[in-house]
Amino acid sequence: MKSKKYLFPIITFLLSFGCALFVAIxxxxxxxxxxxxxxxxxxxxxxxxxxxxxxTSESKQCEAVRIATNSKFSHCGIIYDINGKWxxxxxxxxxxxxxxxxxxxxxxxxKYVVKRLKDDSVLKPEILQxxxxxxxxxxxxxxxxxxxxxxxxxxxxELIWKIYKNAAGIELSKLxxxxxxxxxxxxxxxxxxxxxxxxxxxxxxxxAPSDLSDSNLLxxxxxxx
Numbered sequence: 001m002k003s004k005k006y007l008f009p010i011i012t013f014l015l016s017f018g019c020a021l022f023v024a025i026x027x028x029x030x031x032x033x034x035x036x037x038x039x040x041x042x043x044x045x046x047x048x049x050x051x052x053x054x055x056t057s058e059s060k061q062c063e064a065v066r067i068a069t070n071s072k073f074s075h076c077g078i079i080y081d082i083n084g085k086w087x088x089x090x091x092x093x094x095x096x097x098x099x100x101x102x103x104x105x106x107x108x109x110x111k112y113v114v115k116r117l118k119d120d121s122v123l124k125p126e127i128l129q130x131x132x133x134x135x136x137x138x139x140x141x142x143x144x145x146x147x148x149x150x151x152x153x154x155x156x157x158e159l160i161w162k163i164y165k166n167a168a169g170i171e172l173s174k175l176x177x178x179x180x181x182x183x184x185x186x187x188x189x190x191x192x193x194x195x196x197x198x199x200x201x202x203x204x205x206x207x208a209p210s211d212l213s214d215s216n217l218l219x220x221x222x223x224x225x
């Protein structure tokens with residue numbers, strides 16, 4: 001009979017714990033950014049949390065981007081270590097996390113370049129987590145084929161620029177305007193005509209993959225071209 005007095009507190013504790021667990025699952029049902037970096041310190045990897053990765057994609061729009069920016073790069077993303085696995089957070093349709101190996105295969109001949117801050121000591125664990133937390137607002141959003149400088153839709157280099165600027169306080173490159181790029185090539189003109197008709201937003205703020213890859217704040221750590 002004496003043991004019964006301990007039974008109620010135990011049941012209360014278990015119920016409370018169960019409710020707390022349910023609330024945690026309910027609040028963060030399928031949040032892909034909640035996993036922490038778990039890459040073992042003694043495992044040598046050529047990648048680091050927060051690295052930038054660039055590739056050449058295959059499409060008419062990507063060809064136009066390469067021509068307009070005079071660069072081999074037409075797509076980019078940011079590498080995240082989540083639960084010990086490498087992902088690329090990228091603005092495609094929709095914005096999403098893609099396993100790194102899959103991302104690499106999507107590029108021409110599976111070639112890619114990885115860039116890193118020359119002083120990557122500024123990307124402390126708390127800053128990297130802040131970057132991932134900030135990234136959540138874009139997860140699942142539509143790709144911005146019109147290259148507007150808003151958060152309603154977003155394109156690849158804009159995504160990276162905003163994560164670094166607004167979450168880490170680092171401006172990787174200066175913003176440019178659409179008119180600053182080479183828009184005279186017929187292939188570029190064709191894409192512009194399809195997107196905008198005769199009302200091309202020449203003064204729109206823009207950041208291209210080439211602007212990021214050419215940043216003097218970055219160094220190349222992997223180049224498979």
